[in-house]
Amino acid sequence: MEQFEQTWRWYGLTDPVSLNDVKQAGATGIVSALHHIPNGEVWSVEEIQTRKSIIEKAGLRWSVVESVPVHEDIKRQSGNFKTYIENYKQTLINLGECGIDTVCYNFMPVVDWTRTNLDYPFKDGSTCLGYSKWDMAAFELYLLKRPGAIETYSKTEIEKAKKHFDNLSELQKKQITDSIIAGLPGSSKGYEIDEKFALENFQKLLDSYNDINVDRMKEHLYYFLSEITPAAEKSGVRLCIHPDDPPFFILGLPRVMSTAKDVRDLFRNVDHPNNGLTFCTGSFGAREDNDLIEMVKEFGFRIHFVHLRATKRDDEGSFYEADHLDGDIDMFGVMKALIEEQNRRKLNGRSDLRMPFRPDHGHRMLHDLKTKGNPGYMEIGRLRGLAELRGLELGIRKSMIS
Incomplete structure (x- = not known):
């Protein structure tokens, strides 16, 4: 067969x-x-x-x-x-x-x-990869502060993203950032983020696609x-x-x-x-x-x-x-x-x-x-x-x- x-x-x-x-x-x-x-x-x-x-x-x-x-x-x-x-x-x-x-x-x-959570809790006690629109919005708008990001969300979405961001702990903010940057080739070793890698450098890479x-x-x-x-x-x-x-x-x-x-x-x-x-x-x-x-x-x-x-x-x-x-x-x-x-x-x-x-x-x-x-x-x-x-x-x- x-x-x-x-x-x-x-x-x-x-x-x-x-x-x-x-x-x-x-x-x-x-x-x-x-x-x-x-x-x-x-x-x-x-x-x-x-x-x-x-x-x-x-x-x-x-x-x-x-x-x-x-x-x-x-x-x-x-x-x-x-x-x-x-x-x-x-x-x-x-x-x-x-x-x-x-x-x-x-x-x-x-x-x-791109994922925003590399250990999303699954219902049976295991974990999986997850993508949250609101984690991404919080990252773009308030952590990365990407120029032009605000234009890609509605007023209601921005308000919801801000509320979501305000409820995140500092550890959660770091985990979201690390999860997103884990998909960047050459930026990490074993998917542990290099502390020298700054969000400013990440933004420069994004900017190179502006046109x-x-x-x-x-x-x-x-x-x-x-x-x-x-x-x-x-x-x-x-x-x-x-x-x-x-x-x-x-x-x-x-x-x-x-x-x-x-x-x-x-x-x-x-x-x-x-x-x-x-x-x-x-x-x-x-x-x-x-x-x-x-x-x-x-x-x-x-x-x-x-x-x-x-x-x-x-x-x-x-x-x-x-x-x-x-x-x-x-x-x-x-x-x-x-x-x-x-x-x-x-x-x-x-x-x-x-x-x-x-x-x-x-x-x-x-x-x-x-x-x-x-x-x-x-x-x-x-x-x-x-x-x-x-x-x-x-x-x-x-x-x-x-």
């Missing part, structure tokens, strides 16, 4: 979750990156092979690179962006030479992802892809962009991959099979207007990698990460649509049948509540998620052939 490749994100030798732990969880593929190489520099064949050998010695496969970071100069088309694009091409060529064929990346400016609106940001994305996709094709590498996380405007920054229309625009402007999508149910699912099942049906032919997690929204723009089979995500419907896409690929003679997926994030639970690790990437919560998703996939597949 055909199955999706079950993968697991691994941060390298410093990851508290070992490769042996991953094997015991039942995953066969590893999703990893060379985080020690500064953004914009070439990943050499030697560095790639070193990581690949470590993974293979554990009896696993380096299935997906997540991520080869896109330098901010490329996103802004400023400074040395052409040099960084050439470096990106060479990295893709080197990855292809090493037999790694799937590269996930994102085009989010400044922050790779870049959504249309211009999309043009920069399409230019970047038009430059690197030929190298990806030549190297046998499939590119798959990760959606914005969260998929709506924050911090005054342009967002270009939040809706079905954004994906449609991307594929229309760079129409190439190697230009694909990382289908993240958690990111897309944080918007009520994203119909995930229909998106799989429309864009399935270009889905090269899958992140499966669930979010639970409220009516104001906040959300938290629920259990993998719970929340607002119809995981049954999404999984069934993905299986149907895989079956179509088989009938059409396509070679990209494995469609790697990973349990995206997981609750901090059981003994992980007493240990440190990367937010969302603790061991037991993801183990539970993978087991649930594996069972869901198997049940759907058996029902489809009975």
Whole structure:
């Protein structure tokens, strides 16, 4: 019986979750990156092979690179962006030479992802990642004091944000700030915020996008892809962009991959099979207007990698990460649509049948509540998620052939 490749994100030798732990969880593929190489520099064949050998010695496969970071100069088309694009091409060529064929990346400016609480209390005693509209508003308006932020909120929202801010303790204010800045590449080590990193420097990074609106940001994305996709094709590498996380405007920054229309625009402007999508149910699912099942049906032919997690929204723009089979995500419907896409690929003679997926994030639970690790990437919560998703996939597949 055909199955999706079950993968697991691994941060390298410093990851508290070992490769042996991953094997015991039942995953066969590893999703990893060379985080020690500064953004914009070439990943050499030697560095790639070193990581690949470590993974293979554990009896696993380096299935997906997540991520080869896109330098901010490329996103802004400023400074040395052409040099960084050439470096990106060479990295893709080197990855292809090493037999790694799937590269996930994102085009989010400044922050790779944003949450306001890295230990949101869940109803069963575990904790999860959470995003509060009011924590963000308090941060923007009264902690960061971002210029122009006040214009993005209504009078009623500003009053509510001020009341929320006044009720926050100093510890809570620090936790919100630390949580938001944790998504900034290179700003932290082990997600512990460097005390020397000032909010003023964060604001300077935001300011560097002041003259870049959504249309211009999309043009920069399409230019970047038009430059690197030929190298990806030549190297046998499939590119798959990760959606914005969260998929709506924050911090005054342009967002270009939040809706079905954004994906449609991307594929229309760079129409190439190697230009694909990382289908993240958690990111897309944080918007009520994203119909995930229909998106799989429309864009399935270009889905090269899958992140499966669930979010639970409220009516104001906040959300938290629920259990993998719970929340607002119809995981049954999404999984069934993905299986149907895989079956179509088989009938059409396509070679990209494995469609790697990973349990995206997981609750901090059981003994992980007493240990440190990367937010969302603790061991037991993801183990539970993978087991649930594996069972869901198997049940759907058996029902489809009975």
